[in-house]
Amino acid sequence: MKFAAGLGLLAALLMTGCSTGPQGNPNRQPYANEPGGTMAVKPQTMGAVSYDPFGTPAPFADMQAGQAAINPPPPLPVPPPQANPPLRSR
DSSP: OHHHHHHHHHHHHHHHHHHOSGGGOTTOOOOTTSTTSTTTSOOOOOOOOOOOTTSOOOOOGGGSOOHHHHSOOOOOOOOOOOOOOOOOOO
């Protein structure tokens, strides 16, 4: 079974690979090996960034305690367990 599933997956991947190409490029952006592609662009430096391991992190919205953390809702009531129904005799 594992062999058949693996073979089916391999066949699906191979068929998918056959259908890709320039005709499947909806944005018409150049590929890496075409002029203007990613590899044809000159590398640019982004600048140096310093890191202070002992500095305080910059505040952002995820670090602020929201209303749900300050005033949590009350716990949901737990229903009492159901008693077993009496057995009917025939």
